[in-house]
Amino acid sequence: MRQRRERILVIDDSPEAREVISRNLTAEGFQVLSAPGVPEAVQILDSDSLDLVITDLKMPKVGGIELIKHVRARSSDIGIIMVTGYASIESAVSAVKEGAEHYLAKPFTDSELLTAVRDVLEKVRFRRSGHGDNQTASVRSHGLVGESAAMRAVYEVMDKAASISATVLVTGESGTGKELVARGIHYGGTRAQAPFVPINCGGIPEGLLESELFGHVRGAYTGATETRAGFFQTADGGTLFLDEISETSLAMQVKLLRVLQDKEIRMVGGTQQMNVDVRIIAATNKDLLDLVRRQLFREDLYFRINVINMEVPPLRDRDDDILLLAQHFVDKYSNELGREPPRFSDRVLEVLRSYHWPGNVRELENVIHRLVVMSEGAAVDVAELPSVMRFSVQHGVGRHLTLSQVEAEHACSVLASVDGNKTKAAEILGIDRKTLREILKRDVARSEQ
Ligand SMILES: Nc1ncnc2c1ncn2[C@@H]1O[C@H](COP(=O)(O)OP(=O)(O)OP(=O)(O)O)[C@@H](O)[C@H]1O
Ligand SMILES: [Mg+2]
Known part of the structure; x- marks a missing residue:
């Protein structure tokens, strides 16, 4: 049960849009204020305590992004939902980058609005109760451990990526936790109830990948004795994790591009296109841009998957x-x-x-x-x-030493191992005593600098 009626500010230049949203939310027991533009909203924000802001993106004088920046500059614990009739991935991404937690494309249904509002308010309550920003336990959501600045930056982008369905490219060296990050994004978002389906693109033979991904109809090829769904159907409503995306062939890349563009798939051997609602998270430990330059990875697919990029630090x-x-x-x-x-x-x-x-x-x-x-x-x-x-x-493997530093360190350690006997050390090192003396002198000079 809510302790008090939560206060929501709705900003839209269209009186009808304000009216519809306000009526719906008031009926649900929220206290709703509204403003026709950013300047009016800023005045309300300055004098009133609010829980959530729902703002239109495109408004005549000042746009919604400016408002998001204004809100975020003051507080991280007011929820923000961005609404726009100009639905495009770019506007969603920039809204999310500035700090919006949710994104609604017009036209949306009453229930989509309410789901978004409840979802964001829940996060706001969580943050205010002190579990959010200042959580100190070493285990974060979904088993991700780490409190370093580098990992905090990763969590921030994860939280933002979780609230929208844009494609994410997770990059980073092998073993850094890319799959864990992908799972965290899925389970932290609105798709958490639907499946997370990981596929290792490098581990499935080229000839099988298409049928594994899109399924096949009976008789599609020798051995296809029955119709079988693919990973895309299994992941419907959820997330498909395409691991080692760099390992797909150029022919497969064309097919993936088509699915990402049209949100439709065709089973191998089938004739019908089927709609799928699948969020793609791709991962690679390769430098994809370099593969693009060498024409081993399609540039258009690269841009399609790289809507949100997360680099997991070594x-x-x-x-x-x-x-x-x-x-x-x-x-x-x-x-x-x-x-x-x-x-x-x-x-x-x-x-x-x-x-x-x-x-x-x-x-x-x-x-x-x-x-x-x-x-x-x-x-x-x-x-x-x-x-x-x-x-x-x-x-010192992995330390960036010069050759002469390595030489000096090695000479010193050999010398120490023969109790400072320079003749013996020089013999072991395969140099004459004079060279050894010079190396040691250089080392002393450097350490005195
Ligand atoms: N931050 C973390 N906290 C806890 N466990 C982690 C973390 N990062 C990675 N791990 C663990 O390390 C192992 C490797 O992680 P993961 O498989 O996600 O790496 P990866 O980046 O996908 O590697 P590869 O590129 O080789 O596929 C897993 O067992 C995972 O649970
Ligand atoms: Mg992996």
Whole structure:
């Protein structure tokens, strides 16, 4: 039950539109104010406390985007719904970028309006209750862990992407969490009740992909003994996650482009076009633009899928998250395996933090999983870490050193290992003593700079 009547401000230059929206919302028990344009709305916003703003996009003097900017500059806890008769992906995206949470294209039904209003008000209540912006628990929605600035930026775009159905392209190195992000967008949005269907485009043989995606009719090809639905039909109303989109052939890309344009599919061997309502999220760890330049990926498809782009940062760029993630995986695997959680020495924590994680979160997860299995609850020291980690941290793999820095570091460590005996060190290094002295002198000079 609502504590108090929630206050909604409706801004539209058309008196009829204002009237229809106001009447509907008043009938539902909301308190509704209205304004014919942005200047009037700003006055109301300045003097009244509001829960939600529903604004038209195109208005004669000042447009709705300006109003969104005005609202957001003052407060993040007023809900915003953008309404427009000029429905286009671009206007939706710019409205969402400025901070609108929902987007309604005219003409919309009463129930679409009410669903959007309830949805946004629920988010507003959630944020005001303190669970939103200042949530400190390490696990965010749908298993995404991380509180670094880089991940917070990712969550922000995820929240925005969740509220509209525009196509999203998720990019990032292997193992950074692209699939998890895609799931988060799906389950955080209005399609959450419908299926999330992931497909690895690189894992399905070229000849089968079309039939897997669009389905086939009986007799479409040898072996097609019955009509079978494809992933697009399965995902109807929900989200299709096209993983490794770069691995599709140019011929397949043409077909995908057509579906994205027309929102219709045709089953293999079939003659009828079928309507589908599927949101596409694509992912790749390749540089798609480079593939476009090399004519391995269609430029038109690239622009179609890249409406909202999310770059998931590599783990080495979010140091602050490494130990949070490590703790998360320790808890996960100790619980799962019924083991005592291992105790990590300080040096292990240091290595975890300074390693460059080429396999990103997946590599961290595997390392921790193995440690939980192997340690049997005992203390874990550096010796228990995979040798590649020990080696690369010791030798600075992933650090951007010059050759002469590496030379000096190596010379110093050999010298230390022979207790400072320069003759021995030079012999091991395969250089004469004079060269060794020069290397060491250069190193001292650099460290004194
Ligand atoms: N932020 C995170 N919090 C918790 N677990 C994560 C996070 N990011 C990734 N993981 C875990 O790491 C593993 C790899 O993530 P995911 O499969 O989403 O990566 P990916 O970017 O899709 O990789 P690839 O490009 O290789 O397909 C999964 O087990 C996932 O659950
Ligand atoms: Mg993946």
